[in-house]
Amino acid sequence: MSQRIDSLQPGPDLREGNNEYWQTLLERIPYARHLGLQAQQDSSGVWVHLPYQKSLIGNFMLPALHGGVLGALIEITARIAAHGKGAQASYPRILDSNINYLRSAQARSTFASAEVVRQGRRTSLVQVNCWQRERSVLIASGRVQLLLATTAGNQ
Numbered sequence: 001m002s003q004r005i006d007s008l009q010p011g012p013d014l015r016e017g018n019n020e021y022w023q024t025l026l027e028r029i030p031y032a033r034h035l036g037l038q039a040q041q042d043s044s045g046v047w048v049h050l051p052y053q054k055s056l057i058g059n060f061m062l063p064a065l066h067g068g069v070l071g072a073l074i075e076i077t078a079r080i081a082a083h084g085k086g087a088q089a090s091y092p093r094i095l096d097s098n099i100n101y102l103r104s105a106q107a108r109s110t111f112a113s114a115e116v117v118r119q120g121r122r123t124s125l126v127q128v129n130c131w132q133r134e135r136s137v138l139i140a141s142g143r144v145q146l147l148l149a150t151t152a153g154n155q
Contacts, residue, residue: 078144081114
């Protein structure tokens with residue numbers, strides 16, 4: 001049985017290199033494990049890879065990935081970015097999200113990167129961009145506002 005996400009201690013800033021930390025965060029999220037999400041970090045920051053699976057297709061006529069899968073990718077990416085950036089002891093909770101579906105997500109691997117726009121004591125605002133072949137051609141983007149828990153009893 002895997003550890004709960006809440007038991008993972010706050011991690012390094014997004015600019016610091018620690019791929020294992022980010023992958024551990026993803027593996028503690030059941031839906032992220034189900035989707036097969038993989039975390040990587042390079043000089044541009046942390047990004048999440050959603051490997052293509054036929055079961056993720058929402059429209060078989062195109063075929064295109066299901067919008068809910070893209071929404072989950074955006075929210076999960078935002079949550080791990082906010083968790084890694086702050087000093088909270090537990091997993092951030094979503095207060096609000098705004099997702100823009102910019103073009104059809106083709107039947108192929110998808111990637112997401114996050115930028116913490118603002119990090120306060122209690123909340124965080126994260127911008128997430130999703131792409132497939134070229135990072136400059138976005139298929140979806142989202143802004144997610146999260147509640148940061150600053151104490152272990154604040155869950």
